[in-house]
Amino acid sequence: MSAPPSPAFARAWRLSAILVLGFASGLPLALTGQAMQAWLTVDGVDLATIGFFGLVGVPYTFKFLWAPLMDRFEPPWLGRRRGWLALTQLALAALLWWMASLSPTATPGLFAIAAVAIAFLSASQDVVVDAYRTDLLPEAERGLGASVHVFAYRLAMILSGGIALIWAGQWASWPRVYETMALIMAACAVVSLLALPRVSAALKPLDSDPRRELLGFAAMLAGVAAGYWSARQALILLGLDPNDANRWIQLLFVMAEIALALPLAGWAARRAGFETLNRSLSSYFAQQGAAAFLALIILYKLGDAFAGSLTTPFLIKGMGFSQEEVGIANKVIGIWLTILGAFIGGLIMTRLALYRSLLLFGVLQLVSNFGFYLLAELGKGAWGAVMVPAFDWGFVAIDTPAALDWLLLTVIAGENISGGMGTVAFVALLMGLCNQRFTATHYAMLSAFAAVGRIYVSPLSGVLSQSIGWPAFFLFSIVVAVPGVVMVWWLRDALARLGRPQTDGMVDD
Template sequence: MRGRTPFFMTQRSWLGALGVYRHPRVVGMLFLGFAAGLPLLLVGGTFTAWLRDLGVELAAIGFLSWVGMAHSIKIFWAPVVDRFSLPVLTRVFGRRRSWMLLAQVVIAAALLGIALTDPTEHLWLVAVWAILAAFGSATQDIAIDAYRIEAVSADRQGAMAATYIFGYRVALLAAGAGALHIAAAGSWSTAYAAMALLMGVGMITTLIIREPEVEVSAATQQLEQRVVDYLDRTRHQGLRRNITAWFIGAVVCPFADFLRRYGQMALVILLFIGVFRIADIFMGVMANPFYLDLGFSKQQIANIAAGFGLAMTLTGAALGGLLVMRFGITRMLILTAFLAPLTNLTFSWLATLGPEMYGLALAIMADNISGGMATAVFIAYLSSLTNTAYTATQYALFSSFMTLPGQFLAGFTGVLVEQIDWFWFFISSALIGIPAIVLAFVLARYANPDQARTNR
């Protein structure tokens, strides 16, 4: 298939690998990442800050925070984005760009609606706009993820992930600190109107980029032909037959395809996806309480953990994309699986050191560089698992499953810290990362993403 030839273990020169960041689609992903990150806080942290600033009751704010759950349940409508053609738009812009553009218009309109609505008088209408923005944001994520995977070859996926993360993080700054500064200087309505205008970055990018050209493999065609043969043998007719055909093709086939390509290793892969980031998520929930308990001021935390930490995360993401291009996905999966628990140990060292700024800076540097690398590498790995016939559905499944175990276990971290001190908490957060290391070696041996031809 075009652009899908595995690159095995051949190593490029450092200069040749660095050249990946000049690729037009890699550059374009920077702006799509910005569009993806912008709505997140505007229906999350910034949104709740605005409501509380206007005197909205905490109970109402708590209920309104549920709008962010749209990103956690996007797997339910990912098959629609994958298979349904939008009238007129799909014919003009293509399958991926049409959904991106529609989602971006919905987000911008919803943010503008929030800007023009007074929550103290029409809270219900603000809730409607927020829900619309959240579902538009989740839909945009589905379409952008699919585009990113289909637009370039597997060896460029790390770089695509790196520029996506960069744009995404810049957008979080704009929607967080940027919106707060605008609100302080003017009004919340002005802040949300400005954010609606910034969604134009995504729209312009979507109009400029080209729709990716993908082909369906022979194995996938055979799989879908079985659906046609099955329907020919049934007595279903009319609407019932059409709905059955769509459901099997859009929902059943993506999962059947994944199981067909990986067989028994499919369960190992899903287990690895679930545990790879578990050490980072488990530790991350307690990071800020740890800094405060240790004696750091809020200003020190903001300057080092937030500002310096962001720079280190972006550095790690860029490095991860470069190393995937240079050495391949498999080696980098093993390396980053080791780095996550090892860098957690730097916080155990910090717990014994006390509130020393150099200790905090070193711990943050180690953790955020490794975290940025791991994110870029893992996105490249998840991208390599998808079949371009079902990109959106399969990637939505993987990305949703990626955080579920870690988020569940993170709920118990407060209880654990109360039972043991901070030093042993971070030791335990490192130990919980061992299964990911073991599974990384298992996958390298039996399901190597750089060597296996997967009929994508």
């Protein structure tokens, strides 16, 4: 038998795996978010409709409902984690290629379906990436692992959310951009198949009846459909029209449908005996302060979610910046600053406890939103501009020097550095709340609650910004950031007690 790898090599291999998977996890997000918003904006789609397109990300908030299947079932030969990674990544590559063939104006229905399907698979990939990372890293490496994950995640967003805008402007073709992203995702799948280290999970999947599990999942889906239909019919009986031109009425239908679908899905899963979901949720809620932690997870980045939900339309349509300017400032320079913030946050967390880190970074996130209000009030060119020389890096180039707005760069710097710092502490919090027997389901549920703000504020943001204007909208984003900071202070003792995840033993995946 060959000698086991040295501890240093094993650690480097683990962190390299986190790097690759963080990149694969971050790549699709902008392609159904900021990059898609840019595509819709330049194609002439109105602002409120772009806001409603934010709902294609709804799967991110429901992913814990099917995460138990990824904890319970194991694709043959590859293992429970690596198998699901390869399958979701290959499917994402195929769907991105299909979306590239569609038009948001000529075939809006199919375009929306493709975007929802990509979001579903991206959320599913995130379930496995988060579980793999939590299973793979020992507790001592989790702070560093969170920084590496954020670095790679944001690096992917530089590509799909920043360089993509530059390519789209230079190529005059968003479809070509999405085809390129599909090929990159396929390459990530190859790495997942061939190069990832095996992981240890806390326990084997539950020894439950697989047919009963699938029946429980089907019942849960039926509960979702019943909740959607019941809420819709109730509002129609009250005399409301789902196709009303009033965007607030449309928003009411969407929110009511989602609000009723989720509890009915949970009730159906319990009645039908969806054991992995039921036991994993019971395991989480058995811990002290479980519900309060969920409230903290929703509120902590709510202000960031409002400020960032329509950043691209705000900068392109509201402020008059070009796609290339937004791509360079917000999606390339800005995301590098997020990476810098993530590393600064990781270093600070080696000195400060989780509670103090969350409190400090939460205050900085709140203050950074004031920059968008300042930009909306003062406008483009208020602080002058700096010239960026022409460059050619092979994969991206600018043929002529470009002017970048100083105020825009300042706002982007503050928002992204503070956001990166907050994200590192936030990821560490989520990992600390997981029981490793149900890692996929627990992390999926926690990160789903974290996505509530990012997904559900999008349609509200579109309607609200049209109703009250950009300056008042960004002031509102500052106000809604306050409860998250207050929740951190209120839970200071519980955060100080937060220990390592529960574990009952170790077996090979």
